[in-house]
Amino acid sequence: MKEKPDTLEQAVLTEYKYGFVTDIDTDVIAKGLSENTIRLISNKKNEPEWMLDWRLKAYNHWLKLEEPKWSNVKYPIINYQDIIYYAAPKPKKQLNSLDEADPELLATFEKLGISLNEQKRLTGVAVDVVMDSVSIATSFKEQLSEIGVIFCSISEAIQLHPELVKKYLGSVVPMTDNYFAALNSAVFTDGSFCYIPKGVRCPMELSTYFRINTENAGQFERTLIIAEDESYVSYLEGCTAPMRDENQLHAAVVELVAHTKAEIKYSTVQNWYPGDKNGLGGIYNFVTKRGMCKGDHSKISWTQVETGSAITWKYPSVILKGDHSIGEFYSVAFTNNHQQADTGTKMIHLGKNTRSRIVSKGISAGHSQNSYRGLVRASKQATNARNYSQCDSLLLGDKCGAHTFPYIEVKNKTAIVEHEATTSKIGEDQLFYCKQRGIDAETAVALIVNGFAKEVMNQLPMEFAVEAQKLLAISMEGSVG
Amino acid sequence: MNNITYFKDQFEQLQEANPNDTIADLRQNGFDAFTKDGVPTYRDEDWKYTNVSSLFDKEYLIAENSTITLADVNTIRLPGYKQANELVFVNGRFIANLSTIRSGTTDLVVLPLEEAAKGEYKEIVAAHLNQSSNYLNDGIHALNTSFINGGVFVHVLKGKEPEHPVYCYHILDARQNPALAQPRSLVLADENSRLQITESYTTLGASDSFNNQVMEVVVKENAYVEYYKIQNDTANASQVSSTHIRQIGRSYVHTVTITLNGGIVRNNMNLVLDAAGNETHLYGLYLLKGKSHADNHTLIDNLKPNCFSNQLYKGIADDTSTAVFNGRIMVQPDAQKTNAYQSNKNILLSENATINTKPQLEIFADDVKCSHGCTIGQLDEEAMFYLRARGIPKESAEVLLLQAFAADIVDQIKPEPLRSYVSKLIYEHLAIQ
Numbered sequence: 001m002k003e004k005p006d007t008l009e010q011a012v013l014t015e016y017k018y019g020f021v022t023d024i025d026t027d028v029i030a031k032g033l034s035e036n037t038i039r040l041i042s043n044k045k046n047e048p049e050w051m052l053d054w055r056l057k058a059y060n061h062w063l064k065l066e067e068p069k070w071s072n073v074k075y076p077i078i079n080y081q082d083i084i085y086y087a088a089p090k091p092k093k094q095l096n097s098l099d100e101a102d103p104e105l106l107a108t109f110e111k112l113g114i115s116l117n118e119q120k121r122l123t124g125v126a127v128d129v130v131m132d133s134v135s136i137a138t139s140f141k142e143q144l145s146e147i148g149v150i151f152c153s154i155s156e157a158i159q160l161h162p163e164l165v166k167k168y169l170g171s172v173v174p175m176t177d178n179y180f181a182a183l184n185s186a187v188f189t190d191g192s193f194c195y196i197p198k199g200v201r202c203p204m205e206l207s208t209y210f211r212i213n214t215e216n217a218g219q220f221e222r223t224l225i226i227a228e229d230e231s232y233v234s235y236l237e238g239c240t241a242p243m244r245d246e247n248q249l250h251a252a253v254v255e256l257v258a259h260t261k262a263e264i265k266y267s268t269v270q271n272w273y274p275g276d277k278n279g280l281g282g283i284y285n286f287v288t289k290r291g292m293c294k295g296d297h298s299k300i301s302w303t304q305v306e307t308g309s310a311i312t313w314k315y316p317s318v319i320l321k322g323d324h325s326i327g328e329f330y331s332v333a334f335t336n337n338h339q340q341a342d343t344g345t346k347m348i349h350l351g352k353n354t355r356s357r358i359v360s361k362g363i364s365a366g367h368s369q370n371s372y373r374g375l376v377r378a379s380k381q382a383t384n385a386r387n388y389s390q391c392d393s394l395l396l397g398d399k400c401g402a403h404t405f406p407y408i409e410v411k412n413k414t415a416i417v418e419h420e421a422t423t424s425k426i427g428e429d430q431l432f433y434c435k436q437r438g439i440d441a442e443t444a445v446a447l448i449v450n451g452f453a454k455e456v457m458n459q460l461p462m463e464f465a466v467e468a469q470k471l472l473a474i475s476m477e478g479s480v481g
Numbered sequence: 482m483n484n485i486t487y488f489k490d491q492f493e494q495l496q497e498a499n500p501n502d503t504i505a506d507l508r509q510n511g512f513d514a515f516t517k518d519g520v521p522t523y524r525d526e527d528w529k530y531t532n533v534s535s536l537f538d539k540e541y542l543i544a545e546n547s548t549i550t551l552a553d554v555n556t557i558r559l560p561g562y563k564q565a566n567e568l569v570f571v572n573g574r575f576i577a578n579l580s581t582i583r584s585g586t587t588d589l590v591v592l593p594l595e596e597a598a599k600g601e602y603k604e605i606v607a608a609h610l611n612q613s614s615n616y617l618n619d620g621i622h623a624l625n626t627s628f629i630n631g632g633v634f635v636h637v638l639k640g641k642e643p644e645h646p647v648y649c650y651h652i653l654d655a656r657q658n659p660a661l662a663q664p665r666s667l668v669l670a671d672e673n674s675r676l677q678i679t680e681s682y683t684t685l686g687a688s689d690s691f692n693n694q695v696m697e698v699v700v701k702e703n704a705y706v707e708y709y710k711i712q713n714d715t716a717n718a719s720q721v722s723s724t725h726i727r728q729i730g731r732s733y734v735h736t737v738t739i740t741l742n743g744g745i746v747r748n749n750m751n752l753v754l755d756a757a758g759n760e761t762h763l764y765g766l767y768l769l770k771g772k773s774h775a776d777n778h779t780l781i782d783n784l785k786p787n788c789f790s791n792q793l794y795k796g797i798a799d800d801t802s803t804a805v806f807n808g809r810i811m812v813q814p815d816a817q818k819t820n821a822y823q824s825n826k827n828i829l830l831s832e833n834a835t836i837n838t839k840p841q842l843e844i845f846a847d848d849v850k851c852s853h854g855c856t857i858g859q860l861d862e863e864a865m866f867y868l869r870a871r872g873i874p875k876e877s878a879e880v881l882l883l884q885a886f887a888a889d890i891v892d893q894i895k896p897e898p899l900r901s902y903v904s905k906l907i908y909e910h911l912a913i914q
Contacts, residue, residue, distance in 0.1 A: 070526065380832070395847035398814065404842040410857045413829040419840065420854040425847045 029086045035059065038186055041086050045155050045189070048162060058175035058185030065179045072371040072403060073311050073340040075284060078249060085187045085220070144202075149233075150195040151206055154222050157193035164195055168226055172255040172292045172319070180251040181288040184220045188253070191222035196231040196262070205461050207236035221252040227262035229295065234265040236464055248273075250309075252287045260295030260322065265303070267460050269468050272308035279338025279367070282310025289316035293325035293351075301328035302345065303459040305468040310339060315373065317346035320354035320382075327356040330456040334472060335368030335400070344374035344391075344405075349382035349415070358389035361453050364400035371403040378415035385415040393423040394452055396445075484537050488515070491543050492627055503598045504629050507611055511626025518620035525619065530805040530837045531747050531776040533621065536691050536719050541661035543628070547571045547654040549685070554579050557650055557683045559711075561898035565648045566591070572654055573662030573692070574631030584643040594632030594667060602634060609699045610667050613725035616751050616780065617695075621721050625663045625695045632665035635678075637704075642675035646896065649680040651694070653718065656686030666696045670704040672730065679709040679899060684718040689744070692720035702730025702756070707895060710748070712740045713906055716771055719744035725751045731758040737893050739903055740767040740775045741910050747776040754781065754788040754816075765794035766890035768883075768910055769802035769834070776805035779823075783816035792823040795890055797883060798834035809841040810851055817848045825855035828886060880911045 029040055038059055042052040067078070144151050150161060157165050175185035196202055227233055237254075250272070256264050266289075275282025285308075291300035302316040318327030329345035347356035356376065364370040370393065378385040393402035404421045426448055434444035450457070453472065460468055492512050496505060520537050521528040549571045558567070566589065569579040575593055582591050590602075598606040611626055637643060653660045670676045678698075684690040700706050710722065720743065726734055740746055752761050767775040781790045790810070798804040810821045827836045840853035860882050868878035887907050894900040 393842075393844070395844070395849075398817070398847045400847070401843070401845040403844065404840070404853070406839060406841075406855075408836075408838045408855060408857065410827075410829060410836045411834075413832055413834065413859060415829070415857065416859070417857040418855070420852070421840070421842060422850075422852040423842055423844050424850050 028084055031084050032081045033083070033085060033187065037085050041187060041189060044086060045158075047155075047158055050162075050166065051158055054170070054175070055186050058182050059187075061176050062179070062182035062186055065182055067179050071313055071342045072369065072373070072405070073313055073342050075311055078284070080183070083249060086189055144204075147200055147203070148197040149200060149202055150193065152193055154188070154191040154193045154224060157224075161193070161195070164226065165193070165224070168224055168255065168257055170255075172257060172290045173253050173288050178288060180286045181253050184222060184251050184253045184288070188220040188222035191224070191252070193223075194225040194233065194235065196227045196233045198228040199230045200228075201231065202233040205234045205236055207238070219248070219250045219252070221250075223252070223254040225255070225264060225266070226257045227259060227264050229259045230261045231259075232263045234267070234461055236267050236461060238269045238271075238464070238467065249284045250286065254287070254289040254316075256291035256300055258291065258293050258295065258298035258300050258325075261297045262295065263299040263301075264291060265301045265461075266291070266316070267464055268304040268306075269460075269464055269471065270304065270306045270308050270312070271471050273310075274308050274337065274339050275310040277337045277366075279310070282339070283308065285309035285312045285314065287314035289314060290319065291317065291327070292319045293322050293327060293354075295325075296322040296351070297324045298322050299326040299328075301330075301459070303330040303456065304332070304343075305456070305460070305471065306331070306333040306341060306343060307471045309341075312339075312341040312343050315344050315346055317348070318356065319348045319350065320356065321350045323351040324353045325351055326354070329356075329358045329360070330459045331360045332363070332453045332456045332472070333361070333370055334363045335365070335370045337366040337368060339366075339368040341369070342371040342373055344372045346375040347377070347387060349376075349378045349385035349387070352381070352383045353385075354382055355386045358387070358391070359455055360389075360391040361456055362391070362393040362402055363396065363449060363452070364393070364402050365396040367399045369401045369403070371405060372421075373405040375407040375409070376417055376419070377409045378412045378417060380411045382412050383414050385412060385417075387417045389419040391421040392452070393421070394449065395423065395425045484541065487541075488624070495628065495630055499595075499630070502595060503603070504595060504610070508627050508629055511611075511623045511629070514614075514618075514623035515620050515627055518623060521619045521621060527619065527778065527807075530803070531745065531774065533721065533745065533747065536745060539659045539689055539691070541691060542658045543572075543661055549576075549579070549652055549654055551579060553652065553685065554650065557652065557681070559648050559650075559679065559681055559899065560902045561646070561896065562648060564645055566643070566645045568633060568635075568647065568649045570633075570649065570651045570662070570664045572652070572660055573664040573694075575633040575664075583645045588638060588641040588643040589647075590634070590636040590638065592634045594629065594634045594665060597634035597667075602636065605636070605669060606634065606667060609669065609697060609727075611697075612727060613695060613697050613723065613751070616725065616753070616782070617723055617749060621693060622695060622723060625665060625693050625723075628663045629665045632667070635666065635668045637670045637674040637676045639671040640673040641671075646677035646679065649678065651680065651682045651692060653682075653684040653690035653692055654686065655684050655688035655690040655717075657688070659689040659691070660684070661691050661693070663693045665694075668696065668698040670698070670700045670706050670732075672702045672704065674701075675705045677707040677896065679711065681711045682714045682718065682720065684715050687717070689717045690719070692718070692722065694720065694722045696724050698724065698726040700726065700728045700730065700732040700734055702732065704730065704732045706732070706734045708734070708736040709894060709899060710736075710738045711903065712738070712743055712746055713910075714743045716742060716773065717744055719746065721747045721749070723749040723751070725749070725753075727753040727755055728759040728761065729755045731756050733760045735762045735893070735895070736764065737890065738765040738777065739890070740765075740769070740777070741906060742770075743773055743775065745774045747778070749778045749780075751780045752782070752790065753784065754790070755784045757785040757787045759785070759788040761788070761790040762893070763790070763792040763794075764890050764893040765796075766887055767794075767796040767804055768887065768907065769797065769804055770799045770910070771802060772800070773802045774805075775803075776807070778807045778809075780809045781811065781821060783810070783812045783819045783821065785815060786817045786819070788816065789820045790822070793889065794824070795826045795886060796836070797828045797830060797886065798836050799830040801831070801833045803835045803837070806838040806855070807841065808839075808853065809843070810853070812844040812846050812849050812851065814845045817846050819846065819849040819851065821849070821851045823853035825853075827855070827857045828859060828883070829857060830859075880908070883911050884908060
């Protein structure tokens with residue numbers, strides 16, 4: 001018989017299952033941030049002059065900024081001089097296939113259950129593995145390049161497709177956007193780049209697994225996805241990180257650009273180290289994600305399942321610039337122990353007949369705090385803008401908190417905006433119904449929570465839905481008092 | 482900011498003139514806080530959508546004696562006044578000889594606040610005055626506190642249900658200079674008592690007026706309080722009106738805020754549910770035209786278990802007006818079994834009007850049922866078509882539909898003469914194009 005903890009406390013005690021450190025040689029630079037650090041990073045990556053200038057401009061702007069304080073999360077002051085800004089697994093040689101990759105690295109992924117080999121052979125997913133900050137292997141690249149899709153690391157894109165990077169980098173999230181975006185712009189080491197040419201429907205889900213590995217190495221990922229006219233791409237991003245005692249900062253920037261009639265679907269499963277049951281350690285996940293529906297009839301859809309990180313602070317947003325464009329945001333945020341999540345979205349309606357939909361499900365357990373913070377803005381030009389938002393919170397236990405901060409700003413008389421939110425605990429009657437039918441409390445809670453999150457889970461691509469449900473189930477175990 | 486120096490001067494004069502005043506320390510604290518915090522700007526989260534700093538650019542005079550007479554008061558009385566206790570405030574000061582107290586002193590005590598702070602009610606005033614600063618900790622509230630002078634203390638005695646409601650008329654005399662008024666009142670509804678209180682605002686003259694008001698209401702065990710606020714002042718009359726109600730015994734509170742005309746109007750409606758089993762109903766209606774800006778901030782802080790609260794705020798924004806609603810429900814760890822509902826419905830009628838709304842939930846207890854909803858939309862096209870098809874002209878049909886929209890709130894005004902009075906005000910307000 002499977003062993004199951006039968007109280008909430010025991011579930012809360014469930015250890016982080018993916019905590020381990022892979023022993024790989026890494027190329028690490030000294031701690032600290034200065035102009036020299038940036039020059040060093042740029043130099044190591046052999047970047048062109050314009051890229052270095054761009055980074056330095058961002059750095060100088062960052063120096064003028066103050067760390068924002070408005071979020072509903074608490075954390076000790078971050079010493080930005082105590083972070084290693086560059087850590088790359090040493091490039092021993094150029095890899096042609098996975099077989100040449102570090103066996104230990106492969107074993108790491110084996111442990112995570114995301115075997116590249118298997119994925120490659122069975123699922124047809126192209127995986128751009130980011131281990132610490134540099135891409136190790138990119139599969140299916142050739143297959144993709146045949147139809148003109150560019151899927152590579154951003155450093156590679158800077159070398160090979162500078163005109164595209166120059167044109168789009170910072171066009172959605174300018175380097176001056178906010179404190180963490182400026183920091184990222186200055187020091188980002190790697191990330192993914194994806195370009196879908198006109199009229200191409202990307203035949204496979206593009207996926208990146210992020211992995212933080214070197215101790216004290218903050219990760220500054222930069223992702224840029226461009227979908228040309230009438231193209232389609234579905235992009236998956238998943239995260240797991242090994243156990244750590246010290247907090248790690250992660251300040252990524254993700255930019256999406258959708259041209260006329262293009263569609264981008266961006267899915268995230270985030271399961272970074274959340275800290276131990278006393279709230280010690282864990283990842284600080286301060287991310288700026290934004291998509292721009294640039295052309296008419298374009299669509300951007302964000303789906304996220306957030307179960308990890310000590311602090312999650314992110315608002316995947318959509319700027320609905322093109323007429324008839326559509327923005328979607330589906331989110332499940334689960335917090336346990338001392339985790340804090342302040343997440344939500346922004347839907348900025350600029351074009352005519354733009355539509356957006358927000359579905360956010362927050363689940364809090366233990367001593368955690370879970371906030372939804374969102375903005376829906378219909379500008380003066382956004383005739384017939386339409387938004388529907390729904391944020392529901394579920395509370396498991398009496399020490400946690402659930403908060404909702406929806407901002408709604410409407411300047412157009414033809415706009416229709418609706419928002420509704422509820423907060424409650426698991427219904428006694430639902431529990432009773434299940435128990436009465438011989439389902440134990442444990443399973444019943446998992447059942448109810450899964451049902452609660454279903455609407456969002458359904459949005460995930462198949463490959464991810466399985467992992468996400470597994471994650472949620474692990475976090476849920478024994479959430480019955 | 483000449484005003485700040487002016488306030489400092491005035492404040493020092495006030496303190497010198499009343500050296501033995503028991504409230505002097507409170508005023509001092511208030512002024513220290515004001516000096517420290519200053520006037521809030523849009524950078525303060527609570528004032529993000531309402532810019533009050535522009536109000537402080539004007540050369541206000543903290544008006545001393547005004548020449549308001551009984552004849553002036555006669556023009557602004559609310560219907561049913563013959564049966565009411567009428568308290569008249571001129572430029573923020575309670576004027577006893579213009580006021581009429583009809584209830585007996587065994588039912589209802591009305592005293593100048595300074596007097597109450599010294600005599601028999603000394604302890605009550607000390608215990609309850611300025612509790613609101615725990616929640617309203619901005620410069621505006623501190624400014625009111627630093628000028629507490631000429632306030633009023635209203636006390637409904639234990640077990641009494643005065644048959645005469647309390648009407649508060651706030652008159653701002655802006656006939657010569659821009660007028661600044663900072664009325665302060667403390668209302669105590671004692672155990673098993675019943676109180677109905679209504680406030681209205683009138684600016685006389687063409688200059689600007691700014692009413693920075695704080696009313697604190699304390700509601701004890703088994704008390705029943707109805708509170709009505711009717712804001713239908715001139716376009717150059719601005720106000721920050723804070724009503725801070727603390728339900729410290731199991732009690733019932735019902736409030737309705739009606740905002741029709743005005744310049745920049747900010748209402749803080751705070752409910753602190755500090756006893757198990759409290760019940761609270763908040764209603765609000767804002768029908769904005771011209772350049773009016775109305776900002777309704779509500780806060781319900783559930784401290785104890787088994788409380789019930791219900792909020793419904795509805796509004797219409799036309800012309801270049803701006804409507805803001807910020808509803809905040811807090812459920813503290815002890816407040817299990819809280820039921821809190823909130824709804825905000827808006828209609829945008831013009832290209833140039835703006836609606837900003839933010840219904841906020843902050844919940845720290847698990848066994849609760851909380852929900853909020855808000856909508857922003859337009860008049861129902863089908864309903865419009867129905868009326869037009871029956872030969873009703875567009876304008877009349879619009880007024881009819883808007884009246885119906887407003888009726889939900891107007892119906893919550895319980896006393897009859899007031900309800901039809903407000904209903905008539907709304908009709909006139911909507912019918913004038």
